[in-house]
Amino acid sequence: xxxxxxxxxxxxxxxxxxxxxxxxxxxxxxxxxxxxxxxxxxxxxxxxxxxxxxxxxxxxxxxxxxxxxxxxxxxxxxxxxxxxxxxxxxxxxxxxxxxxxxxxxxxxxxxxx
Amino acid sequence: xxxxxxxxxxxxxxxxxxxxxxxxxxxxxxxxxxxxxxxxxxxxxxxxxxxxxxxxxxxxxxxxxxxxxxxxxxxxxxxxxxxxxxxxxxxxxxxxxxxxxxxxxxxxxxxxxxxxxxxxxxxxxxxxxxxxxxxxxxxxxxxxxxxxxxxxxxxxxxxxxxxxxxxxxxxxxxxxxxxxxxxxxxxxxxxxxxxxxxxxxxxxxxxxxxx
Amino acid sequence: xxxxxxxxxxxxxxxxxxxxxxxxxxxxxxxxxxxxxxxxxxxxxxxxxxxxxxxxxxxxxxxxxxxxxxxxxxxxxxxxxxxxxxxxxxxxxxxxxxxxxxxxxxxxxxxxxxxxxxxxxxxxxxxxxxxxxxxxxxxxxxxxxxxxxxxxxxxxxxxxxxxxxxxxxxxxxxxxxxxxxxxxxxxxxxxxxxxxxxxxxxxxxxxxxxxxxxxxxxxxxxxxxxxxxxxxxxxxxxxxxxxxxxxxxxxxx
Numbered sequence: 001x002x003x004x005x006x007x008x009x010x011x012x013x014x015x016x017x018x019x020x021x022x023x024x025x026x027x028x029x030x031x032x033x034x035x036x037x038x039x040x041x042x043x044x045x046x047x048x049x050x051x052x053x054x055x056x057x058x059x060x061x062x063x064x065x066x067x068x069x070x071x072x073x074x075x076x077x078x079x080x081x082x083x084x085x086x087x088x089x090x091x092x093x094x095x096x097x098x099x100x101x102x103x104x105x106x107x108x109x110x111x112x113x
Numbered sequence: 114x115x116x117x118x119x120x121x122x123x124x125x126x127x128x129x130x131x132x133x134x135x136x137x138x139x140x141x142x143x144x145x146x147x148x149x150x151x152x153x154x155x156x157x158x159x160x161x162x163x164x165x166x167x168x169x170x171x172x173x174x175x176x177x178x179x180x181x182x183x184x185x186x187x188x189x190x191x192x193x194x195x196x197x198x199x200x201x202x203x204x205x206x207x208x209x210x211x212x213x214x215x216x217x218x219x220x221x222x223x224x225x226x227x228x229x230x231x232x233x234x235x236x237x238x239x240x241x242x243x244x245x246x247x248x249x250x251x252x253x254x255x256x257x258x259x260x261x262x263x264x265x266x267x268x269x270x271x272x273x274x275x276x277x278x279x280x281x282x283x284x285x286x287x288x289x290x291x292x293x294x295x296x297x298x299x300x301x302x303x304x305x306x307x308x309x310x311x312x313x314x315x316x317x318x319x320x321x322x323x324x
Numbered sequence: 325x326x327x328x329x330x331x332x333x334x335x336x337x338x339x340x341x342x343x344x345x346x347x348x349x350x351x352x353x354x355x356x357x358x359x360x361x362x363x364x365x366x367x368x369x370x371x372x373x374x375x376x377x378x379x380x381x382x383x384x385x386x387x388x389x390x391x392x393x394x395x396x397x398x399x400x401x402x403x404x405x406x407x408x409x410x411x412x413x414x415x416x417x418x419x420x421x422x423x424x425x426x427x428x429x430x431x432x433x434x435x436x437x438x439x440x441x442x443x444x445x446x447x448x449x450x451x452x453x454x455x456x457x458x459x460x461x462x463x464x465x466x467x468x469x470x471x472x473x474x475x476x477x478x479x480x481x482x483x484x485x486x487x488x489x490x491x492x493x494x495x496x497x498x499x500x501x502x503x504x505x506x507x508x509x510x511x512x513x514x515x516x517x518x519x520x521x522x523x524x525x526x527x528x529x530x531x532x533x534x535x536x537x538x539x540x541x542x543x544x545x546x547x548x549x550x551x552x553x554x555x556x557x558x559x560x561x562x563x564x565x566x567x568x569x570x571x572x573x574x575x576x577x
Contacts, residue, residue, distance in 0.1 A: 024355075024359075025355075026355075026360055026363075043381065043383025043384075043388075044356065044360070044381050044382050045334070045353070045382040045383040045384075045385065045388035046391065048349070048352065048388065048392060049388065049391035049395055052349075052395040052396075053394075053395045055119075056395050056396075058123075061118065062119040063117055063118045063119055064119060065115070065116050065117070066115070069362075071355060072351070073355060074352050075116075122400035122404065123400045125400075125404050126400040126401070126404035126407065129407035129408055129411065130403065130407045132407070132411060133407045133410055133414070136411060136414055140414065140418045143422075144421070144510060145422050146414065146417060146418050159509075160510065160513055161512065161513075161560070162475065162477065162512035162560060164475065164560065164561050188560055188561035200417060210560065212559070212560055
């Protein structure tokens, strides 16, 4: 088992959200909760260190755009580098989760579909 | 709706670094701040309207925190002092230009700098030039003290030549420093392989002339 | 805790950010809470409860602040400040030579397109006032345009004048300027004492520089009626050779 992913799981989830469209912070929180059927409901403030870290590493870039309320909002956009990292990590996660599922399925006493 | 990109620290730092490099490159190319002695040489060549020359030799100029560099081209031989300071970059100064004369057996010129230390005047002299005629195999430099200083003689042979582009032969000789030397004369005589004199050039009495 | 207090507690943990970055982070977190509160108000929450719920879901402000602070390492800020300092230092060092260079470019352009701006024979006088009269160098000045290029430098003769056009023998003057073919290139300072001038029949002519005039000078020499003024510059492998027609008038009877 890998001790540390090259991208943390939260970062992976954020990158996958941005793969579809550019989003701002609150929008990401709502979308994440919706897509995961409320399984992932992170502390909202902790999203921003993740986003700023991804921006620092070049996986996302940000821009300011005027919101309908007139306030300036900071949107995040997935970069090409971020897209490549997402693809790589998603493949790795798929392999990893597949292997875990396979082990669990073959475990006696666990009734998993 | 207009998008206003956010600039990360890394991007801002890289932009400033690029701007710095561009300013440094422009300063170097335009001669505002020469990063190399070669650029300083090009500036001086342009100022005095000589052709482009190539560096041939370099000697430290004691006491002046400079180095003397000899450079040569098809039409001129140059000797100048070069120094670097953080304030001005590389700069050339005190350039002496020796125009080549292809119908002469050799050309020669004197370059001198005076230093004062504890009220003692010391002169550092250099003789430089170009051996035009391949038949000339030796040069004799005779430095005669008239008032102050002392006589000096030097002989330069093939081992002392500095070969430039297209096989052109140059020379640069450092005389011994002279203290309190107020009047002197200097001549350079070229010799052929059989010992015959090819001519004597007086070089410290105004413009060089043949005896 | 209020919204303002929450943001303040986050910001207090940020030790490695600039004022601009701090303001941006504050605006982003404030904006997030505002969006959440607006959403809850839309669902019918009263304002106080909406704010309380929002703050509860934001998480520990100190933890958020510390994590945010980690995303701002000093490294790139130091590089940026270092680059700015070096740039300012270099800009100060090159300010004077850059100004001189700008003058060279200006001279190149003026001399190429409008040399009389630099030096006009009609504007010059020999000694100023002589016997109460303003004495001009040349009483008859003709515009000419003779150019020769060597080594990327063009020498241009653009005016020719005579002191006394009707006399059998008089002083002739021509205005000459230099410019580099590359407008951004350096132009040599050809000084009068290195210009070897010969007039007609080998008579010497002289070259005069006027202070404050860039890369422009006059050449003058004694000429007999009907003659052209010829001058040659030859040094270090470069050569310019001009024969300049002069504006002779009708001869005195």
